[in-house]
Structure formats: structure tokens, C-alpha cells
Amino acid sequence: MVQTSNERSRIDRKRLEILRGAAGEFRRRGFEATGMRDIARAVGLQPGALYYYFKNKQEILYFCQDTSLDRLLQAARRVARLRVGPAERLRRIIVEQMKCMLDELQGSAAHIETHALPPRLLEKIIRKRDAYERLVRRIVEEGMPRGAFVKRDPKLVTLAILGAMNWSIKWYRPDGAKAAQEIADVFADFLTRGVKR
Amino acid sequence: MVQTSNERSRIDRKRLEILRGAAGEFRRRGFEATGMRDIARAVGLQPGALYYYFKNKQEILYFCQDTSLDRLLQAARRVARLRVGPAERLRRIIVEQMKCMLDELQGSAAHIETHALPPRLLEKIIRKRDAYERLVRRIVEEGMPRGAFVKRDPKLVTLAILGAMNWSIKWYRPDGAKAAQEIADVFADFLTRGVKR
Numbered sequence: 384m385v386q387t388s389n390e391r392s393r394i395d396r397k398r399l400e401i402l403r404g405a406a407g408e409f410r411r412r413g414f415e416a417t418g419m420r421d422i423a424r425a426v427g428l429q430p431g432a433l434y435y436y437f438k439n440k441q442e443i444l445y446f447c448q449d450t451s452l453d454r455l456l457q458a459a460r461r462v463a464r465l466r467v468g469p470a471e472r473l474r475r476i477i478v479e480q481m482k483c484m485l486d487e488l489q490g491s492a493a494h495i496e497t498h499a500l501p502p503r504l505l506e507k508i509i510r511k512r513d514a515y516e517r518l519v520r521r522i523v524e525e526g527m528p529r530g531a532f533v534k535r536d537p538k539l540v541t542l543a544i545l546g547a548m549n550w551s552i553k554w555y556r557p558d559g560a561k562a563a564q565e566i567a568d569v570f571a572d573f574l575t576r577g578v579k580r
Numbered sequence: 581m582v583q584t585s586n587e588r589s590r591i592d593r594k595r596l597e598i599l600r601g602a603a604g605e606f607r608r609r610g611f612e613a614t615g616m617r618d619i620a621r622a623v624g625l626q627p628g629a630l631y632y633y634f635k636n637k638q639e640i641l642y643f644c645q646d647t648s649l650d651r652l653l654q655a656a657r658r659v660a661r662l663r664v665g666p667a668e669r670l671r672r673i674i675v676e677q678m679k680c681m682l683d684e685l686q687g688s689a690a691h692i693e694t695h696a697l698p699p700r701l702l703e704k705i706i707r708k709r710d711a712y713e714r715l716v717r718r719i720v721e722e723g724m725p726r727g728a729f730v731k732r733d734p735k736l737v738t739l740a741i742l743g744a745m746n747w748s749i750k751w752y753r754p755d756g757a758k759a760a761q762e763i764a765d766v767f768a769d770f771l772t773r774g775v776k777r
Contacts, residue, residue: 533773539758539766546747547740554739561736569736576730577774 398436398446401426403489405443407557410491414444414499445504447488448497452511454483459518469526470579473544474571476519480548481567490555516545523578532578544574595633595643598623600686602640604754607688611641611696642701644685645694649708651680656715666723667776670741671768673716677745678764687752713742720775729775741771 386394404426408417419440423433437443458479462472484490497505520541526532548570555566583591601623605614616637620630634640655676659669681687694702717738723729745767752763 535770536758536762536766539763540770542747542751543744543767543770546750547744549750550739550743550747553743553746561733566736569733570740573732573737573740573774577770
């Protein structure tokens, strides 16, 4: 089947829509307990139609991690080009990551549960995740000699920042009292303040 | 069998020793994949002797979570009685929690993997964990009206602090380049600075 670019982008949009529904199911039920049937129901598709977009759950999981990491990498590269100081860079990247995790991924752990991926795909994801973590660490590192940030082990500080954000998969509920943007702002303020001189 | 208090404390010491070995195995292999045999080998006991101290893996897991939460609660209450300011209180509780997680628990997720507990035990653990989180939040809250800390949603700030620490189960290795005390100090400094005015 030859796909035109219109068809291609229609399929991509549909895949993103499925991703969002699947992430919600993964959050509610856990990845192991979620079946293709649950995902189909969540996005209002017949199971047969879902298989047109994704072969299996692993493929959805991979697409989920790959797409969110692409988004985070894009955001990090955009932030790196901005003509703003290190504190503002850090604040922006934190807001972007929180919004990606809480909004796009519905607070699910899908982007983190890499153990369910086959080794070949896992390797690709780990490479992208390492690249993203390096970009965040670079922001932390660059602020230190310039005197904008206090001098601390940049690797440990980066792990603390990423950890505070990643742990949100344990407590965030999309129907909770706080909006994703509000949470993102408090986290960005708190975590940036932690390094600012 | 009637146990004298001497026997009792000998058994308790042995149980703590087993706990440490088990936590190391849980970290290396994951809780699901670890068997009583692996734990016995790690602590240099015959499997039969291990069963004298713990009926099964769930019992070790419960003892692990219960003991570490008791330790955290004790530390939090000790800190609450100190005649020091909120920033110093927060710094100390962070150091205590990090050392408990990295040293006692060998950086394992055993204290967090509550889904493996039967409901009755799970409920007890959740009650203790909530009590601990309240004590940490109280430190954060108390610093705000006094002007020691900036005014931010104390619940979100507490979640960020606890999350940064808890995420260490994903990256900490007891044989890594950084000692637990060094990591604890950097985390305490960074996270306290995040709220200090």
C-alpha cells in the first residue's frame, strides 16, 4: 500500500490520539494489566481498527517513549538557542518536561517503563534519554562558572531535578485539584531556585 | 516457644541483617525475580535457617518498609524537637532520608514497591508513609509564614522534595563513585535552597 503524505499525516495524528488514550489506560491500570481491547475502547475504536495503527502494546509503548523523548529533545534544543540566562533556560525546560509528562502522557509511567521493550528498541530509547539528560545537565553546568548557579556536583543536581519531575508519575491525577500548568510552574520555580545563587 | 528479651533482641538484629542483604538482592534482581534462596545466599544462611526469621518474601518486604518508615518517623520527630530554624530542620530530614534509602536500603526500591503487600499490611504502611509525609510537609509549611521560606504550594513543594529523593532508587549504585553521605549533602543543600528566601 502506497501512502500519500496526506494519508501519512492522518495516520500520525491518529497514532498520537491513540497514544494519549493508551497513556491514560496505562496510568489507571498499569502497563502489564492493560490490553489492546482496553486501549481500543478508550479511544473509541474497534479492536481490529486499532491493529491497523499498532501491531501490539509494545509498539504503542515504544511510540509513546520515542514521541515524548523527541518532544523533550526538541524543547531542550529550542531552549538552548534562546538568548536568555541559565536560570530562565532551566525554568523553561522544566515547564516543558512537566507539561509533556502531565498533559501529553496523562501522568502515566509509560515513558519510563522501558523494561517492557525488546532490547533493540530499548537501546534506541536509552540513547535518546541520555541525550536529553545531557542537555539538561549542560544547562545546569553552564550556569555554574558564570556565577548564576552555585557550584555543586552538576550530575547530582540534574538527577535531583529530573527525579522530582519523574516522580510525578506516582502522585499526579489528571482529575486532581491542580492543573498541569500550575504544577509545572511551582516545580520550575522551586527547582530553579535550588541552584540559583 | 517462650522468648527471653535477649533472644528477642538477637532475633531483631538478625532480621535487620537479613533485611540489608535482601534489599541488595531486590535492587540487583528486582523484587519479583528475587527468591528466598537468593536472599539466604546473600546473607550466608541455609534456606531453612532463613525461614526461621521470615515466613516468606512478603514478610521481608513488609519488615523492610515498616522498619524504614519507623526510622524515618523517628528521625522526623527528633528533628521536630530541635531548636533550629526551618531550613536547618529541612536539611536534616533530607540527609536522614537519603542515608536511610542509600545506606540501610542499599538504594533498593523495596520500601516503595508496596503493590506486593497484602491489603491489611499495605494499609498499615500507607498510614505510616502518610504520617511521615505530613511531618516533612509541616517543616515546609512552618517556614513560610515566618518568612524563612518563599510562599509556594507546600504540598507540591513537598512532593518535589520527596520525589527527588525517592527517584534515587532508579540511579543509585552502592558501588558507584559517590558516597551516600556526599549525595545526601548535595541533595539537602539543593532542595533546601529551593524553598529558602
